[in-house]
Amino acid sequence: MLYRVMAKSELPSLIQGFMESYEVVAPVKRGNRHVFDVVETPEDIVLDYVQTDSSPKKYLFPPVEELMRFDAQMNLVEDFSKVVTPRVIFGVHACDISGFNRLDVALAQGKYCDPYYKAHRDATMVVGISCQPGAECFCNLMASDEVQYGYDLFLYDIGDKYLVSMSSVEATNILEACCDISEATDEDRKVFRHLTRERQRAFNPDIPHVDDVPMLMDVFHSDPFWEELGSRCLSCSACASVCPTCYCFDIVDVLEPDSCQGVRERHWDACTNPDFALVAGGYNFRPTGRERVRHRMYHKLNGFMVNHDRMLCVGCGRCVSACKVGINPIEVLRFFERKGAEDAK
Numbered sequence: 001m002l003y004r005v006m007a008k009s010e011l012p013s014l015i016q017g018f019m020e021s022y023e024v025v026a027p028v029k030r031g032n033r034h035v036f037d038v039v040e041t042p043e044d045i046v047l048d049y050v051q052t053d054s055s056p057k058k059y060l061f062p063p064v065e066e067l068m069r070f071d072a073q074m075n076l077v078e079d080f081s082k083v084v085t086p087r088v089i090f091g092v093h094a095c096d097i098s099g100f101n102r103l104d105v106a107l108a109q110g111k112y113c114d115p116y117y118k119a120h121r122d123a124t125m126v127v128g129i130s131c132q133p134g135a136e137c138f139c140n141l142m143a144s145d146e147v148q149y150g151y152d153l154f155l156y157d158i159g160d161k162y163l164v165s166m167s168s169v170e171a172t173n174i175l176e177a178c179c180d181i182s183e184a185t186d187e188d189r190k191v192f193r194h195l196t197r198e199r200q201r202a203f204n205p206d207i208p209h210v211d212d213v214p215m216l217m218d219v220f221h222s223d224p225f226w227e228e229l230g231s232r233c234l235s236c237s238a239c240a241s242v243c244p245t246c247y248c249f250d251i252v253d254v255l256e257p258d259s260c261q262g263v264r265e266r267h268w269d270a271c272t273n274p275d276f277a278l279v280a281g282g283y284n285f286r287p288t289g290r291e292r293v294r295h296r297m298y299h300k301l302n303g304f305m306v307n308h309d310r311m312l313c314v315g316c317g318r319c320v321s322a323c324k325v326g327i328n329p330i331e332v333l334r335f336f337e338r339k340g341a342e343d344a345k
């Protein structure tokens, strides 16, 4: 990996450089919240945010996406090629880039590549930014507090400068054209190491680190804990909407009033929806909140790990705020911590 240093005062010039050829999406302030949105000027961007309400996933995997057009009467599908907007997602935290990398595994790198997701991903540059953890962040427990790939540039705040990790030729060319960059000095590296250690110490120590979570989930699969957790679920889908790694979807055919021409769309779905597992014949293979919430937590903390050697949860903490009845991975970690304490008695 190549590293260079740029002055913070040059940031507007870098963003302006991206704006010449790309739509730029970045964190902006809306009231007392932060969201990712399209920006018109560098001044719109707010980089010292703790967490945005929802993740930038929507730019790679839109909430509603047209898949194809068809003529139901002629039984014809129109030729369809995805038109995507060349875009830079600027100011993304390591946890959300880790989220993109998880989505890549699920949607772009498997046996069946999702061409729609891949088209967005290929047309998107990602510029990461270092951050300070909030009280609900636990990316450090999910191996997502640092990221080594999945971005074009990553800016580490080292005071009045950024240490820039450069990972793509295209972004590096823009950086070099817009900013006066230099080699990192020993002092820059020292400051970087010091701030990295400080950040590690800033994570909330009350969120338990539990070893062997996937194995424990198998052992306690029938524990009454899941009944209690599931009975609280409102099936509101807020957790899946804000999550950077949820990728469940439904397919909907929308017919014109003439009942001939139509559009096939995919819409975000959530495994906590009561009819998510409803199949033909009226059978529902996850009929209760217990099964649905348990399935969600298993996918995040067990199943994806078993298949891909990493958790599907990146510890961004968004569902901790979004779920109004306190269902989130931290509660699962706390349950296993309690179980461990009981076993030790």
Ligand code: SF4
Pocket (backbone or CB within 6 Å): 239, 242, 243, 244, 245, 246, 300, 312, 313, 314, 315, 316, 317, 318, 319, 320, 328, 329
């Ligand atoms: S499950 Fe919750 S904490 Fe984990 S990645 Fe999704 S929103 Fe973030």
Ligand code: SF4
Pocket (backbone or CB within 6 Å): 232, 233, 234, 235, 236, 237, 238, 239, 240, 272, 293, 322, 323, 324, 325, 326, 327
């Ligand atoms: S777990 Fe919470 S946020 Fe998710 S669907 Fe249930 S009530 Fe809504």
